[in-house]
Amino acid sequence: NTRIWHANTKEWEREALNEAAAVLRDGGTVAFPTETVYGLGADARDDAAVARIFEAKGRPSDNPLIVHIANLEQLDELVLPYGEAAQRLMARFWPGPLTIVLPVKPGAVSQRVTAGLDTLAVRMPDHPVALQLIESSGCPIAGPSANRSGRPSPTRAEHVKDDLDGRIDGIVDGGPAGVGLESTVVEIDGDAVRILRPGGITAGALREITGRVIHDVEAVPDEATGAAVRAGTIEAPRSPGMKYTHYAPKGLMQLVIGDAGDVTAYIKEQAAAARSRGERAGILAFAEHGACYEGDDTVIVGSLSQLETAAQGLYAALRTFDERGAQYIWAEGCPQEGIGHALMNRLVKAAGHRIVRV
Ligand code: TXA
Ligand code: MG
Numbered sequence: 001n002t003r004i005w006h007a008n009t010k011e012w013e014r015e016a017l018n019e020a021a022a023v024l025r026d027g028g029t030v031a032f033p034t035e036t037v038y039g040l041g042a043d044a045r046d047d048a049a050v051a052r053i054f055e056a057k058g059r060p061s062d063n064p065l066i067v068h069i070a071n072l073e074q075l076d077e078l079v080l081p082y083g084e085a086a087q088r089l090m091a092r093f094w095p096g097p098l099t100i101v102l103p104v105k106p107g108a109v110s111q112r113v114t115a116g117l118d119t120l121a122v123r124m125p126d127h128p129v130a131l132q133l134i135e136s137s138g139c140p141i142a143g144p145s146a147n148r149s150g151r152p153s154p155t156r157a158e159h160v161k162d163d164l165d166g167r168i169d170g171i172v173d174g175g176p177a178g179v180g181l182e183s184t185v186v187e188i189d190g191d192a193v194r195i196l197r198p199g200g201i202t203a204g205a206l207r208e209i210t211g212r213v214i215h216d217v218e219a220v221p222d223e224a225t226g227a228a229v230r231a232g233t234i235e236a237p238r239s240p241g242m243k244y245t246h247y248a249p250k251g252l253m254q255l256v257i258g259d260a261g262d263v264t265a266y267i268k269e270q271a272a273a274a275r276s277r278g279e280r281a282g283i284l285a286f287a288e289h290g291a292c293y294e295g296d297d298t299v300i301v302g303s304l305s306q307l308e309t310a311a312q313g314l315y316a317a318l319r320t321f322d323e324r325g326a327q328y329i330w331a332e333g334c335p336q337e338g339i340g341h342a343l344m345n346r347l348v349k350a351a352g353h354r355i356v357r358v
Helices: 010-025 047-057 072-076 086-095 128-137 156-165 204-209 261-278 287-293 308-324 340-350
Strands: 003-006 030-032 039-043 066-068 098-103 121-122 171-174 184-189 193-199 214-215 252-257 281-286 298-302 329-333 355-357
Touching: 010 030, 010 039, 010 171, 030 128, 030 156, 030 261, 039 047, 039 066, 039 128, 086 098, 086 184, 121 252, 128 308, 156 193, 156 308, 193 204, 204 214, 252 340, 261 281, 261 287, 261 329, 281 287, 281 308, 287 298, 298 308, 308 340
Parallel strands: 003 171, 030 171, 066 121, 098 184, 193 214, 252 329, 252 355, 281 298, 281 329
Antiparallel strands: 030 039, 098 121, 184 193
16 A cells, blocks of 8 residues: 655654655655656665566666765765766756766666666755655665656656555655656766756756757757657657657647647637537647637646746646546647747657647
8 A cells, every 4th residue: 555644844754754764765665756746766776676666657667767866975876987067067956957867887776777778867856855755765766757657747746646556655745846847867978968858957057057068859840950750759769768658648639839829729720620529628728828718628737928837737737638538639839948948848748749830
């Protein structure tokens, strides 16, 4: 059975987290809050414990895990000596939503964590509960997002419960996650930083402290220059997880991009057509256009003028469509600036790369 610990208030925190930490030390699996999404943790050095993560999630074994640490002393045990570029990234962005891929120290973690690669993805989460849990367990904590594989990542403890109840040992409920999208994953290439997965730390923020930032892909390629397939294929070899269909709601989703007036008109028309066929249609819209869809089954994901709110709300919105039994979902796109880049990356994936330009 899956235990639930509440870590919302200070009085509860210490005792609850000590119990949860003990479960981790004993080779158990515990979901915990981070500033991005909830993670499913286990001792990264314990082969059987890590196997339980893959089992609980139904995750393909060739998709490696991120290891979470609470301090830099832990890092030295996990990876080989790293250069100045990595040090600068850590100094500026840790704790925070940045995952850095570094050469792994042989034998430091279970082979299952790295899926046989000679690199390890590491991050120090910026969340007091996560940091205290890791610290008190004394383990480096392997932690993928705490969802069943293929489902939207969990941004609340209830999402974890919906997906993994009975499949894991415990859940630490620390309230809603902050950023709402997963961390930015980067690797270091000479003096450049290559973004393998866009996320909470934007390209602009990275550019402030490194010479060059390389984008493997735009989420939605430029119409003039890029074939649409780029969005699906280029990242795959470097960050194994990017090749899987991720974040998908159960309904068939399409991402609609173009001028706002054209987008809302197209979506309204499509939703009406679906309804007249007797199908359940859902619309994922920005607050600014909410009024255009009166009478439709609309979920407002956030505001275009503050894309951070949309990032926070995206995964919960996708889960809402599942609860309502939406068979078709039309989603509005957003500008690929700042966090909008990561947001579009996830929207494109949720839509299974079905992009309609109007
Ligand atoms: O915000 C996050 O990163 C959350 C929270 C829980 O920390 N975790 C998360 O983990 O999103 P997961 O397993 O859902 O995604 C890990 C991503 C995958 O795309 C995986 O392929 C990539 O990181 N990855 C892991 N190890 C890697 C490596 N050695 N080289 C390249 N990519 C790697
Ligand atoms: Mg995930």
